[in-house]
Amino acid sequence: MLMRSISAVIAAAGKARGLRRQRSGERFIEGWILLAGILAIVILLGIVFFLIREGAPIFLHTNPWQFFSGAKWYPVSEPPTFGILPFLVSTMIVTIVSTAIAIPIGIACAAYLAEVASPRVRNMVKPLVELLAGIPSVVMGFIGLMLLSPLVQSTFNLNTGLTGFSAAIMLSMMSLPIIISVSEDALRAVPDDFKQASYALGATRWETIRHVSIPAALSGITAAVMLGVGRAIGETMTVLMVAGGALAVPQSPTEPMMPMTAAIASGIGNAVRGGLQYQALFAIGLVLFFITLGVNLIASRVLERQKRRFAR
Amino acid sequence: MRIKKWHKWLILSTLLVGGLSLSGCAGNSGPAPVTPSPGTELSGTFSIVGSNTVTPITSVWAEDFMAINPGVRISVSGPGSGAGIAALIDGTTEVCQASRKIKSLEIEQAESKGVYPYEIHVATDALSVVVHPSNPVSELTIAQISAIYTGRITNWSELGGNDAEIVAISRDTNSGTHVFFKEHVVQMQGLPTEDKSLEYGPNVLMLPSTEGGVSETAGNPNAIFYPGLGYITDEVKPLGIQITADDISVLPSVETALNGTYPIARPLLYYTDGEPEGIIKAFIDYCLSAEGQLKVNEVGYVPLP
Structure with missing residues (x-):
């Protein structure tokens, strides 16, 4: 003992x-x-x-109201004027159009992969879709410049094919992989009981996808869309090459325009370090940073809610 | 199992491509073959950073100079004139290539850091104004071009062409060319009609590269663009330029730029910290030599007189 x-x-x-x-x-x-x-x-x-x-020092030269609402951007003139309204509106138009194109295609593709496709097809298609995300943006820009912009020009009978619409199409292709991948994960996280219950009530596969799977995965899909939006807002090379770069405040998507990222990229190389143009470009970067930060925060919030919903 | 197979395949192919490109790089970056050369052997490394416009001729000079002097390594990059000047001020490059003159603010910044920019004129660039070959317009005055780019003339019929809207294409503000064209053509510097308040109109397309502008002009019957002489292809038509309506029109070429009759030409510059010495001086001497200036012609710029 x-x-x-x-x-x-x-x-x-x-x-x-x-x-x-x-x-x-x-x-x-x-x-x-x-x-x-x-x-x-x-x-x-x-x-x-x-x-x-x-x-921030740019606001000593141009007050914030003028900076955000000014429609004139002449950084290399004497005296320079800095108004970023054209860039803000361009970014908005390009992002909205590209999201509008990417959402239906992306969700339909995700629903197909998660609910309809056989495991064989899914295991083949999903890596390929994710591979699409790996295409360098400059290559997407080339495709837009050489193939898409002449097509847009002749289809809409425009003066030039270098428009916000062409850029938005390319951007939608670039955000598709994210949207598809994350939505598919969200759809697959929907418990099988839900679907079985739906089938047991006599619902068809389409009715199950539309009324059960997608609503149940909605917050995950929303997060996917937000991540895609973040990608579209921040993308630079493609819009620089394809969007046309006109400084007017665009009235419609089929006009040439210059989104914020393109404005920074097209000005920073020749800006005098510490000069007014340099400061103004950094201020645009700051605005852009807060926009993408906001979008990503919303996305992670929504994704968090999705996770909590099906936590077991 | 399927997934694994796929991933394995992906990883394998990625590794293969990566390995191949790496070995390719290694092959290129190996030590240059040492050839016995008479006299003093130059060796050392320096970089040239700056204007996108000057990069083509700088690259040719650097390659030739490195071929003659195997001990010398020159790295050339073209992020923009402003970036080049900033690099010179910060001491991250030995030579800055620029398609615009250094600004007084930049000189102040440089001197406060103990850098004294020294300017060397290495070649000249003639800016041509090009349109689509089908465009019936074949000559314009500087005032007319200014009116096109400020948006006061918007239809080719006002210039004797077809009834079609003009698509005016420009380089973006990254480019020294953008600034030069604005001062000398849009604002008509040196002409009686000079007006410092004129700006590019809001509907002008700002493109990130000269090649992009040329290809857009080649594909668009209503476009107009201003590439450097070296960028003209058979797919676009250069316009004759009249200084005023009373002058004869002059087509852009090396001859007309050299004899001063072509009005839109500008210097391409190198900046160093103080007068160049050692291998940098040897390199710049090579650029300015008869042989070096012959290369200027080949690349499509205008040699020094």
Whole structure:
């Protein structure tokens, strides 16, 4: 009895020692992970700080109201004028049109992959769709420039094919992989019980997709769309090459226009460092940063809700 | 199992492509073959950063100079004149190539950092004004071009052409060419009609590359664009330029730019920190030599007189 209790005590002490060793190793790794997490935040804050430091001084020259509502952008004139309304409107038009094209195609494709396609087809198509995300944006720009813009020009009988609409089509292709991939995951996360119950009530496959699967996965699909929107807003090379780059405030998608990313890219190479144009371009970058940050925050919120809904 | 197979295939092909390109790079970046050359052997490394416009001729010079002097390595990049000047000020490049003159603000910034930009005129660029070959218009005055780019003339019929809307194409503000064309053509600098308040109209298309502008003009019967002489292809038609309506029209060419009759020409410049020395001086001497200036002709720019 005594022997047993002693050996138990010894065993417990040994375990405790092992535990302590494990703890210190664990603490070390935890420290590293913490550091990595903090590093990401530090980088983010650093970028924000840098953007504000370089961009904010422009508001001493042009007041914010003029900056956001001004329709004239003449950065290399004497004196320069900085109004970013044309860029804001262009970004809005291009993003809305590209999303409007990408949503129906993306969700239909995701529904097909998740609900209709055989596992064989799904396992073949999904990696291919994700491969589409790997096509460099400059290649998409080339395709838009050489193939799409002449087509848009002749179809709509326009003066030039380099329009916001052409850019939006290319952007929709670039956001499709994200939308399809994330929506498909969301659709597949819908518990099978829901679908079985629907079939048991005599619903067809289409009725099940439309009335059960998609509504149940709606928050995941919304997040997918938001991520696609974020991609479309931030994309630079394609819009720079295809959108046409006119400085007028666009009235319709079929006009040449210059979204914010293109405005930054097309001006920064020749800007005098620390000069007014440089500051104004950084201020555009700041605006862009907050827009994409907002979109991504909404997306992660919605995605979080989706996860909680089906958490088991 | 299927997924795994697919992924394996993907990873394998990625690795294969990556490996191939890496080995390709390694092949190129290996040490240059050493050829015995008489006299003093030049060696060293420097970089040239700046204008997109000057990059084609700089690349040719750099390649030839490196072929003659295997010990020298020159890296050339063309993010834009402003970026090049910033790099010179920050000391991240030895030579800056520019298609516009350095601005007084930039000189101040440079001097506050102990950098004294030294300007070298290395070649000249004649800007041509081109349209689609089917366009019946074959000559324009500078005032007319200015009116097109400011948006006061919007239809080719006002210039004796077809009844079609003009698609005016320009380079974006990244480009020294954008600024030069604005000052010398849009604002008509040096002419009696000069007007500093004129700007590009809001409907002008700002394109990120000269090649892009030329290909758009080649494919659009109503377009007009201003590429450098070196970028003209058979698919576009250069216009004769009249300084005023009373002058004869002059077509852009090396001869007319050299004898000064072609009105839209500009200097291409190198900037160094102080007067160039050592291999940089040897390189610039090569650029300015008869042989170097012959290359200027081949690339499509105008050599120094």
